[in-house]
Amino acid sequence: MSTALAPGFDEELWAAVGDPSRRRVLDALLTRGTATPTALADDLPLTRQAVTKHLAVLDRAGLVTARRHGREVRFAVQPARLDEATRALTDAARAWDRRLLAIKRIAEELAASEAGRAED
Amino acid sequence: MEPAVSTPDQIARDILIDAPVDVVWRVVTEPEHIARWFSDTAEIDLRPGGDGVLTFRQNGGHVAPLVVDTVRPPTTFAFRWSAPEGETAHEGNSTLVTFSLAPEGDGATRLSVVESGIAALPGGDERHRAFFDDHSQGWGTIVPRLGEYAPTAAGALR
Numbered sequence: 001m002s003t004a005l006a007p008g009f010d011e012e013l014w015a016a017v018g019d020p021s022r023r024r025v026l027d028a029l030l031t032r033g034t035a036t037p038t039a040l041a042d043d044l045p046l047t048r049q050a051v052t053k054h055l056a057v058l059d060r061a062g063l064v065t066a067r068r069h070g071r072e073v074r075f076a077v078q079p080a081r082l083d084e085a086t087r088a089l090t091d092a093a094r095a096w097d098r099r100l101l102a103i104k105r106i107a108e109e110l111a112a113s114e115a116g117r118a119e120d
Numbered sequence: 121m122e123p124a125v126s127t128p129d130q131i132a133r134d135i136l137i138d139a140p141v142d143v144v145w146r147v148v149t150e151p152e153h154i155a156r157w158f159s160d161t162a163e164i165d166l167r168p169g170g171d172g173v174l175t176f177r178q179n180g181g182h183v184a185p186l187v188v189d190t191v192r193p194p195t196t197f198a199f200r201w202s203a204p205e206g207e208t209a210h211e212g213n214s215t216l217v218t219f220s221l222a223p224e225g226d227g228a229t230r231l232s233v234v235e236s237g238i239a240a241l242p243g244g245d246e247r248h249r250a251f252f253d254d255h256s257q258g259w260g261t262i263v264p265r266l267g268e269y270a271p272t273a274a275g276a277l278r
Contacts, residue, residue, distance in 0.1 A: 096133045097133055099157055099233075100134070100135040100231060100233060102158075103135070103147050103148060103153075104137045104139075107229075108138050110139065110146070111138070111139035111140060
């Protein structure tokens with residue numbers, strides 16, 4: 001769903017990467033390539049249950065995929081979706097840069113015209 | 121004042137403007153100016169808790185309601201927006217946009233904007249968590265990593 005924040009802004013994606021613990025799970029998974037929740041819990045100061053919960057949110061946001069190997073479930077990062085998250089962050093920052101530049105232009109014009117009137 | 125940094129939890133940008141603080145304050149807060157730098161039309165009740173409406177014509181047009189959070193002329197103006205449709209913006213369902221103005225040098229102003237609360241938008245399952253609790257560990261890791269990773273990801277897709 002898109003919001004006012006930026007066109008095409010994806011709340012689920014942002015909520016997924018917005019949580020610091022979840023970013024660490026994502027980071028650990030990037031380092032390992034593919035991993036089970038147990039392996040990730042070994043890398044992080046989180047329980048396996050907590051890791052599993054974070055992975056479920058990341059999965060819903062499309063940032064990771066799960067694949068069953070026998071009795072294990074292995075997770076991997078979805079590169080295209082991660083790319084989208086990066087782009088969303090850059091786009092939202094760029095939108096504020098555009099607005100700040102417009103404020104600067106308007107304020108400087110206004111200051112110059114008021115200074116001009118003061119001299120008359 | 122510590123400069124704010126951008127993370128997936130918040131966007132922080134700033135700019136130096138060659139105009140006095142009171143002029144910048146008017147541009148940031150007055151509807152006639154807001155309708156030039158932000159939206160296509162703007163209405164705003166400039167007091168804490170006051171309502172505002174921005175309309176945008178681009179992308180088929182949309183209406184963005186907002187709620188004023190802080191009004192401290194001429195240094196701080198903050199509002200909440202991006203709440204789900206039909207809901208009033210409050211902490212936990214919206215983002216907070218804070219403008220800070222500080223005089224700098226001879227008649228210039230440093231204007232900074234921070235949009236925070238992104239992690240608490242609906243969809244987050246841990247709204248109770250303070251956004252920046254964990255920032256010493258969580259911040260700065262994924263942003264460089266995402267940047268480093270993205271070109272690889274893009275390359276892999278080609």
